[in-house]
Amino acid sequence: MKPFKFISATNPAQAVAMLTKNADAAFLGGGTNLLDLMKEHVALPNEIIDIGNLSLKDIRATTTGFYLGALAKNTETANHPLIRKNLPMLSKAILAGASAQIRNMATNGGNLLQRTRCSYFYDISMPCNKRVPGSGCAALEGFNRMHAIFGWSEHCVAVYPSDMAVALSALNATVNVQNNKTERAIPFKDFHLLPGNHPEKDNSLTHGELIKGIEIPENNFASHSAYVKVRDRNSYAFALLSVAAGLNLNGNIIKSANIALGGVAHKPWRALQAEEFLKGKAATTANFTKAAETEMAAAKALTYNKFKIEMGKKTLVNALELAFKG
Numbered sequence: 183m184k185p186f187k188f189i190s191a192t193n194p195a196q197a198v199a200m201l202t203k204n205a206d207a208a209f210l211g212g213g214t215n216l217l218d219l220m221k222e223h224v225a226l227p228n229e230i231i232d233i234g235n236l237s238l239k240d241i242r243a244t245t246t247g248f249y250l251g252a253l254a255k256n257t258e259t260a261n262h263p264l265i266r267k268n269l270p271m272l273s274k275a276i277l278a279g280a281s282a283q284i285r286n287m288a289t290n291g292g293n294l295l296q297r298t299r300c301s302y303f304y305d306i307s308m309p310c311n312k313r314v315p316g317s318g319c320a321a322l323e324g325f326n327r328m329h330a331i332f333g334w335s336e337h338c339v340a341v342y343p344s345d346m347a348v349a350l351s352a353l354n355a356t357v358n359v360q361n362n363k364t365e366r367a368i369p370f371k372d373f374h375l376l377p378g379n380h381p382e383k384d385n386s387l388t389h390g391e392l393i394k395g396i397e398i399p400e401n402n403f404a405s406h407s408a409y410v411k412v413r414d415r416n417s418y419a420f421a422l423l424s425v426a427a428g429l430n431l432n433g434n435i436i437k438s439a440n441i442a443l444g445g446v447a448h449k450p451w452r453a454l455q456a457e458e459f460l461k462g463k464a465a466t467t468a469n470f471t472k473a474a475e476t477e478m479a480a481a482k483a484l485t486y487n488k489f490k491i492e493m494g495k496k497t498l499v500n501a502l503e504l505a506f507k508g
C-alpha cells in the first residue's frame with residue numbers, strides 16, 4: 183500500500199476544506215471499499231481524511247418522508263424500526279448486500295460511492311478506461327458475464343454494484359451534498375452516471391464534495407414492495423441482477439409502479455418502460471410478464487451475459503408478484 187497521511191475532521195465544513203485543498207486526498211467512511219482499492223493499488227490517495235467523527239449519523243422521519251445520515255451504518259439503517267416499517271424495500275436491499283461484518287462497518291454515504299467490481303478494474307496489469315482513462319476496456323471482449331446489458335458504451339461495460347442504491351432509485355431518493363461554497367440536493371436519477379466517453383467518472387460529485395445525507399420521500403407502496411436479488415452465492419456475492427419493485431394499488435389495479443434494476447448498468451436502472459406499461463393495468467402475471475418483456479426489449483447483451491435478459495424478465499415478474507402479495 184502506498185504510504186499516506188491520516189487526518190480527522192471534526193465538522194463537515196472542515197472535512198470539505200481538507201478534501202478541497204488536496205486533489206489526491208480521500209474521505210474515509212467505513213473503509214470497506216476504499217482500503218481494498220488501496221491494497222490493490224487501484225486507489226492511491228496520499229491523504230486519508232477520517233469523517234467518522236462527524237455528526238451525520240441520524241436516521242429520522244421528516245415532514246416529507248425520511249432522512250438517513252451519510253455516516254449511519256448500513257446495519258443500523260436496515261434494522262431501524264422506522265425504515266423496516268416504512269421502507270421495507272430499502273431494509274431488504276441493504277440486508278441482501280455483502281455480509282453482516284461488512285454492513286456493520288459500511289456507511290450509507292460510502293455505500294453509494296463504492297466502485298465497480300469489474301475484475302479488470304481491480305487488476306492493474308489489465309487495460310481499464312475507468313482506472314486509466316484511454317487505456318482500453320478489457321471486459322468489452324473479455325469475460326463479461328457480470329457486466330452491463332443497458333446503457334453501456336464501448337469505453338466501459340461495467341455495472342454499479344450497490345444493492346442499497348437500487349432501492350433508493352425506486353424510492354426517488356435525493357442525495358444531500360456539501361461543497362466549499364454551498365449545499366446542493368442531487369436527485370437520485372442524476373447522481374450516478376452512465377459511462378459514455380468518461381467511465382472514470384462514476385457519479386456527479388466533484389472533488390471536495392461531502393455526502394451529508396439521503397432524503398427519501400414518503401411513498402404509498404410500503405406494504406406492496408419487494409427486493410429480489412439473484413447471485414451466485416447467498417453471502418459475500420454481488421448481484422448478477424436485482425429488482426426493487428413497489429406497487430401503488432387500488433384493489434388489484436396498479437395506480438403506479440416504481441421499479442429499479444441492479445446488476446444491469448453503470449447505475450441503478452430505473453425500469454421506466456415497465457412502469458409506464460403497468461399504469462392503470464390489473465396486477466396479473468400476464469401484465470407483469472408483458473411489462474418485463476417491454477423493459478428487457480431494449481437490453482443489449484455482451485458475449486457472456488446473454489442469460490441476463492431472460493433472468494431480468496423472470497426476476498422482474500417475481501418481484502412484481504411478491505410486491506403484489508405484500
Ligand SMILES: Cc1cc2nc3c(=O)[nH]c(=O)nc-3n(C[C@H](O)[C@H](O)[C@H](O)COP(=O)(O)OP(=O)(O)OC[C@H]3O[C@@H](n4cnc5c(N)ncnc54)[C@H](O)[C@@H]3O)c2cc1C
Pocket residue numbers: 208209210211212213214215216217218233252253256278279280281284287288289290291292293294295296343344345346391392393394418419420421
Ligand atoms: C467482500 C465484499 C462483499 C460485498 N458485497 C456487497 C453486496 O453484495 N452488495 C453491496 O451493495 N455491497 C457489497 N459490498 C460493498 C460494501 O457495501 C461497500 O464496500 C460499503 O457499502 C462501502 O461503504 P464504506 O462506508 O465502507 O465506504 P468507504 O470504503 O469508506 O468509501 C467508499 C468511497 O466513498 C467515499 N466516501 C465515503 N463516505 C463519503 C461521504 N460521506 N461523502 C463523500 N465521499 C465519501 C470514500 O472516499 C471512498 O471513495 C461488499 C464489500 C465486500 C468487501
Ligand code: SF4
Pocket residue numbers: 298300301302303309310311312313318319320321322337338339340381
Ligand atoms: S468494464 Fe469498465 S471497469 Fe471494466 S475493464 Fe472495462 S473500462 Fe474497466
